[in-house]
Amino acid sequence: AQSVSQHNHHVILSEAASLELGCNYSYGGTVNLFWYVQYPGQHLQLLLKYFSGDPLVKGIKGFEAEFIKSKFSFNLRKPSVQWSDTAEYFCAVMLDGSSNTGKLIFGQGTTLQVKP
Amino acid sequence: DAGVIQSPRHEVTEMGQEVTLRCKPISGHNSLFWYRQTMMRGLELLIYFNNNVPIDDSGMPEDRFSAKMPNASFSTLKIQPSEPRDSAVYFCASMPGQGFGETQYFGPGTRLLVL
Numbered sequence: 001a002q003s004v005s006q007h008n009h010h011v012i013l014s015e016a017a018s019l020e021l022g023c024n025y026s027y028g029g030t031v032n033l034f035w036y037v038q039y040p041g042q043h044l045q046l047l048l049k050y051f052s053g054d055p056l057v058k059g060i061k062g063f064e065a066e067f068i069k070s071k072f073s074f075n076l077r078k079p080s081v082q083w084s085d086t087a088e089y090f091c092a093v094m095l096d097g098s099s100n101t102g103k104l105i106f107g108q109g110t111t112l113q114v115k116p
Numbered sequence: 117d118a119g120v121i122q123s124p125r126h127e128v129t130e131m132g133q134e135v136t137l138r139c140k141p142i143s144g145h146n147s148l149f150w151y152r153q154t155m156m157r158g159l160e161l162l163i164y165f166n167n168n169v170p171i172d173d174s175g176m177p178e179d180r181f182s183a184k185m186p187n188a189s190f191s192t193l194k195i196q197p198s199e200p201r202d203s204a205v206y207f208c209a210s211m212p213g214q215g216f217g218e219t220q221y222f223g224p225g226t227r228l229l230v231l
Contacts (some may be wrong), residue, residue: 014119032217043207051217090159093217102147102215103172106159 002027004093006107013081014115021076021110024089025036032094033064033074034104039087048072061085084114118142120223122208128229134196140189141210142174149209149220150183150193159207165191166214197231 007022025031032051036044048059055067066078074091091107121140129135141148149164163173170186176183180199185191195202205227209220 030216034219036222043224044209046219046221049219094218097218100215102166102211102218102220103161103164104149104220108158 002093002095002105004091004111006089006091006106007041008110009108010111010113012113012115016081016090017110017114019078019081019085021089021091021112023074023076024109025074025091025093025105026071026075027072027093028093030069030096033065033067034091034092035059035063035074035076036092037087038090038109044090047076049089081114083114085112086114087112118207120127120208120210120221122206122223122226124226125224126229128217128231129198130198130231132197133230133231134194135198135228137193137195137206137208138207139191139193139223141208142212142221143189145210145212145217145221146188147211147214147218147220148185148191149153149211150191151209153205153207153225154203162193195228198228200230203228203230 005024012047035047037047038044047063048057050057050067056116058064063078067074089110092104094104122222123138146154147166152160152161162175163183183193205225207225208223211220
């Protein structure tokens with residue numbers, strides 16, 4: 001079955017450190033890729049998405065992600081994190097094909113804690 | 117745009133009681149999704165609708181759960197009878213179209229506690 005794997009379950013960084021969160025998926029067809037962020041007690045918000053074109057995608061709040069098709073990966077990066085980036089981050093994949101009709105497959109999430 | 121609206125935001129009930137969660141999707145969106153989030157299982161898709169029609173309910177845990185979408189602007193998720201293991205945050209999401217190349221937008225969630 002198709003799946004999404006986020007390797008880092010809990011990441012602790014100091015402010016100004018660089019961030020990279022890993023995301024890999026298992027599916028051989030065409031995909032749409034998403035990163036959502038969930039701040040404590042809040043709902044999921046879209047950080048960025050990849051549909052096609054330039055594999056380096058820039059999102060809100062200085063985040064970016066790179067789609068590497070050969071590695072089935074879509075890693076999230078930020079050069080310098082802030083305390084306000086403390087949140088849970090979810091990678092999600094949408095598969096092509098008529099049977100999938102817009103379903104998202106989510107990874108288990110990565111909790112990021114940024115120390116001031 | 118008001119975004120996806122869910123009510124109630126918090127619900128505390130006793131085991132055996134009926135619980136109804138409500139969702140109003142973004143106006144003009146054709147697809148609606150119900151998710152459940154728990155610490156143990158993460159985000160699970162329960163059911164989704166396209167043009168008010170249930171497409172896939174394979175994620176619904178058991179017969180105690182049911183969902184309806186009587187029109188394009190309203191959906192309910194009902195649990196009857198509720199059990200403590202149903203305690204979770206339930207999210208509703210909507211999407212403009214029906215499939216690939218679209219983005220889901222999430223509501224604020226309903227935090228359910230079954231005692």
